Amino acid sequence: MLYFIGLGLGDAKDITVKGLEIVKQCSRVYLEAYTSILTVGKDALEEYYGRELILADRDMVEQEADEILKGADVSDVAFLVVGDPFGATTHSDLVLRAVNAGIQYRVIHNASIMNAVGCCGLQLYNFGETVSIVFWTDTWRPESFYDKIKKNRDLGMHTLCLLGEGRKIYEPPRFMTVSQAAEHGEMTWETICVGLARVGAEDQVIRAGTLRQLASCDLGSPLHSMIVTGHLHPLEVDMLRLSVATPDALQDLRMTDSSTYTS
């Protein structure tokens, strides 16, 4: 059996009891090492699990999948993934290879950023398509995420923006020119956003305010993500007020009708 086991978002103890039991009895345990990070490293996980972990980077999963699957038809192999195995990144390719090789698989779910963002008080129901924001270089400046944010906002939906490792939300000039976005009509410096860092960890930080206010917030070490809000329900506003970026943040929200705020 090939087990895909989610590790959750914080530290070694965020694995489920079921997941930990499986890790302890598998013949080999791989740790997927390319999509996300915990607040603790491989050593801490090995010590807590009492098992040696084999780091599986992207190349290994894509090019040496047979090595991972070896023997999984007659013994148990675990593939550990930060968050949920089918969260922000899926492992469909490895699943399909396993099935084609006659190997059964099972998923042990856990929290991922895709559902844990609900802790900021915005309703998961009201999120549209999630976007990934990649590093801009001098020659590569993909803008497709603008359109997705716009489509979501046009429908009143919030947009979860996943920022790569090393990305800090207080460096907006490095991933977007806000004035450009404003030209497109997607958002302005006054759009209400939520910055999240290390969600699920002991030292998680959530800050809500205008993009302008967030731009001067230091949320500390990665991982960071950001939500561009759509229409806000009053209860959502009340929750965001628990995490204001500056003392005066969110004070300018105007009630536009009986049930929604906008900015």
Added chain:
Amino acid sequence: MLYFIGLGLGDAKDITVKGLEIVKQCSRVYLEAYTSILTVGKDALEEYYGRELILADRDMVEQEADEILKGADVSDVAFLVVGDPFGATTHSDLVLRAVNAGIQYRVIHNASIMNAVGCCGLQLYNFGETVSIVFWTDTWRPESFYDKIKKNRDLGMHTLCLLGEGRKIYEPPRFMTVSQAAEHGEMTWETICVGLARVGAEDQVIRAGTLRQLASCDLGSPLHSMIVTGHLHPLEVDMLRLSVATPDALQDLRMTDSSTYTS
């Protein structure tokens, strides 16, 4: 401290190690009893946790919140929620009451249906707004979810439809008249959908096919949910083919351009 602890989706062992440690040391432990169910009951949880659980139904949480919060400023109280505490249903009201009473709170995340649906092979990135489909009665037939499915499909997005307890997806006439939906243009009997039952449990069932094919599938006991697909990436189709509702399901998918399928 008031702890909101997610229990995940399957059985008693789907709690995280961190969550279990907290449950064992809290002075009182409540079990939220109105939004969802595990495959095991309160008794099994009490036996596994070694703790008495106080069932908190919707009335109690809304009207006797003070009772739940009592003493949480000086001792630890746990509030257990199937799935994630901020998944399909949020507990913003209880959070706000706690904060207003000067009580700190912390969230121990877990998988919820909102992210675990990724196990069917559809990319979570590509889901639009989630909809809840409620029971229709002779006099109350809300149709707002049609519009949301249509908006998502117009954008090529998948729609997760949460069906209430007791709802079976093979009873479509009871929650929607498909011919009605077809009139609106949202979907037809030939739209590719995915039926999911007991996601995360040992006996979970996933079935993919046209709505017509799914209508004759018995997925067994609750909880059920359904995904109405938007545009399908070839890798998503490959994954769905692992879970076909009938041997010939998904065979008619036509490739419309280099990267997407439609039905």
